[in-house]
Amino acid sequence: MDDKVRPIDVTTVQERVYQELRNALYQGRFMPGEVLTIRALAAALGTSPMPVREAIQRLVTENALTQLPNRTFQVASLTSETYDEWIRLRCEVEGYAAQRAAQRATPAICNRLRKINRDFGAAIEAEDASGMLQGNQHFHFAVYEVAESDTLLKIIGSLWLRFGPVLAFVQHVPGSIDMFRRGVSVHERVVAAMERHDTAEARFALALDIRAAASWFRRHHFGAPVEVTAGDAALPRSSRRSRAF
Amino acid sequence: MDDKVRPIDVTTVQERVYQELRNALYQGRFMPGEVLTIRALAAALGTSPMPVREAIQRLVTENALTQLPNRTFQVASLTSETYDEWIRLRCEVEGYAAQRAAQRATPAICNRLRKINRDFGAAIEAEDASGMLQGNQHFHFAVYEVAESDTLLKIIGSLWLRFGPVLAFVQHVPGSIDMFRRGVSVHERVVAAMERHDTAEARFALALDIRAAASWFRRHHFGAPVEVTAGDAALPRSSRRSRAF
DNA sequence: CAATCAATTTTGTGATCACATATCGACGAT
């Protein structure tokens, strides 16, 4: 019977609105600090305000949107201070995901990851700005899916949600090509570690990827000379003890 | 003028409903798997269904509630498999919070934590079941607050939310007193590590606290002999390399 | 020309209504 009919879309309107807003945030279609009004979104989406307000409330609980005391909503923006905070959190959580992925990696999985990373590299050489962002995201989440933890995946998704509007800036920064190129080689390092089931190295390499991109972006966006020193978050090798952040 | 009147509660009804449900979940007033209906909750809370549905949706995005394909809501329950998953996540995230707390600890903070831990111990000796749970929660979050990261605190709050209904069972298990007593001494170990700014030890000790309580609970609830071996999540000492989970 | 105040519009919030679907129970046919 499965070949006769296909399952239809039974998701609720609110869910579709939520996913649409989520994608828009991921892809940086909203600017940080941009204010959102329920009625305007409802009109743009072609629905009533009702599903929109519920979707917006969900995004507020995920810290993707902020509700001001005026009760108006705006796209959450990362200040210079909270930026570091989020980067370190990402190193911890996504590093852990890479660690778990390294345990479960198979040759087939590693080949698939290499394919994805090659596509990422192709987008870079083609200077396809949005393709780079999507390719990078594609690789990271492909790694995290290997960790086989739905809840972990959801948490990481929430973390990324907050960086979507920030990533929108990256496309306008000259020299981002070089940064992405370095990303490709670090990704390869992650896959190589996964292949050897070297969990600590996988965790370190992935945290390195995040940290490198973060400090590059910090230089070009906040203009601060101080780099993010998430350092021991990944505890790369044996004898390193925790130093101050 | 400030001494004439005090600020009144200007939060929205939806927010208060959300907090009320949150507290109820924390304290285990709902059983895992219990189904919740919007209208019934609205009647019990004395409001219209409107604020309730938004609050419920927020809890669904936090994975504290589940929405079945029937579109009905139920309190999320931890199966034997997902249980381990959440425990390991807690070791990672809360261990990281303890690590950060150890960097920022001051003698005054450590004294306050010891005071909180003594209150926890007092509740145990008084065999005050709900006092134990609250005392334990109080200590943990007091540690996490020292980490000075609002977002980290929120994430941990979401993780705990899922364990609230599970904790409700603990009160009915005989012998929980001994488990809690061991908790007090592990807490002391955490504080001692914080006092020395020994970040790795603080992280390990706190993960140990979670792990020990988790395996105790697993024995008495799921009846499985296999213990949670979150092992290297905390990377306690120098030369340990990652072993399989 | 700048500042202030009132009128108007906008916006989030909550309540109510309408509707499709799911659930459960009774009844009847095979």
Place this chain on the structure above:
DNA sequence: ATCGTCGATATGTGATCACAAAATTGATTG
């Protein structure tokens, strides 16, 4: 006796309305 059908009830979902507070606008005044 079992399965299927029909009807009644309950429940989530979406739309619309009402209202208070905030934002905006425009006129008026110093």
